[in-house]
Amino acid sequence: MSAVCFGSESFSATLGQADSFAVVTAMGFCRVSSRLLFTFLGLTACGSDGNGPVSPGEPSPPPPPAASLAGHIVFTSTRSGTAQLYAVMPDGSGLVQLSQDTVEESEPIVSPDGRLIAFRRQSHVIVRDVAGGGETELTGLLHGYGLRWSPDSEWLAALWGCCGARRFPLRVIRADGSGAHDLANGCNLGFGATISGYTWSPDATRLAYSDATMGGCLGASLDLSTIGRDGAAGVPVAADPSIGESYPAWSPGGEWIAFNVFRNCLGGSCVGGLEMVRPDGTARTPLSSVIPRGGYYPVWSPDGARIAFGSDSPAGLQVVDVGSGEVRDLSPYQVGGFAWSPDGARLAFGSDAPAGLYVVDVGSGELRNLFPHGVTGVAWSPDGTQLAFASGESGAHDIYVINGDGTNPIPVGAAASADDYGPVWVPGS
Secondary structure (H helix, E strand, O other), rough: OOOEEEHHHHEOOOOEEEOOOOOOOOEEEEEEOOOOEEEOOOOOOOOOOOOOEOOOOOOOOOOOOOOOOOOOOOEEEEEOOOOOEEEEEOOOOOEEEEOOOOOEEEEEEEOOOOOOEEEEEEEEEEEEEOOOOOOEEEEEHHOOEEEEEOOOOEEEEEEEOOOOOOOOOOEEEEEOOOEEEEEEOOOOOOOOOOOOOOOEEEOOEEEEEEOOOOOEEOOOOOEEEEOOOOOOOEEEEEEOOOOEEEEEEEOOOOOOOEEEEEOOOOOOEEEEEEEEEOOOOOOOOOOOOEEEEEEEEEEEEEOOOOEEEEEOOOOOEEEEOOOOEEEEEEEOOOOEEEOOOOOOOOEEEEEEEEEEEEEEOOOOOEEEEEEEOEEEEEEEEOOOOOOEEEEEEEEEEEEEEEEEEEOOOOOOOOOOOOOEEEEOOOOOO
């Protein structure tokens, strides 16, 4: 069984955020060559034999209050010998280690309002205050993966569970650690979970998710549902037993949910496309023609007028106009996660063939390679003037910042013989 995975910084980027550092440190999204598509989890909290959790030890005490991280780039680095979180200004100044731990830290994600940073400290989920540095451990989300902030910055959604557990539920929890409860059961298949993508509604009252447990842990297909944040009023919105529906993405205005469909995935030859549906399950609408081997990971433009998505054929990156249904090819190269600029005029992505950081003007179709080396974790600055990414151009992976027009690429906070990855921008100055 083969899979193509895209790490979580491309979802912010991607889930939103969204792409593509090692799955052993964060959740990624995988397109798997079988009838089912699953969300793949890196089980860093599991023992080497896979039969039980590693003892997490006592989390370090919260660090003393620190200067505000507003305007910084937060990233993960191995320079201390263990993956830890650091912050640096876009010009390379003000490098600071955010904690002094002996366990791995990963998957930083900034709340939409810029006040908080959630991240994983081995098997623990921590929320850090951007302004003062205080930390809160979310004990109700132990072994949580794939963190997703609600649009109002009050809640986190994640999959949680470990190792021998049969269930990998979708859980929500308040940023202060209260109110934890499960919304969907999910199953642990050993190599991943049956829940394949989840997304918040813009008003933060509901979530859409894809799961294959309708017929048990090896259900016949992935089905799309929505459910209230409180766990009530679950609605199946796309449940065709002959196909799989996955990677839901809620439109910025809340009127639509876009998702991928996959058919005949046995033997590694999926046929799929892109569709959208109303949150109540009505008005299911195809958006793209049939795509050999399927499309994946739809991401709405900030204004909700377009949806970008990756595919294996005929192009690596495509965009569909929601109003007209017109589909356009934007890149002939395979993409490793992509991100809309804040103004919705451009898309940035990394590719290995040929290697580079690419930016495409969505209106004109002009494609430029800004940095001709392999990159991961592409993220726009909040004002859309710069991009941050990780690259191993110098040997070890470093964080780079480059202007949106391709000028002035600089490594920020680089350290010899250390790997840096997963940059995220903190709004403010």
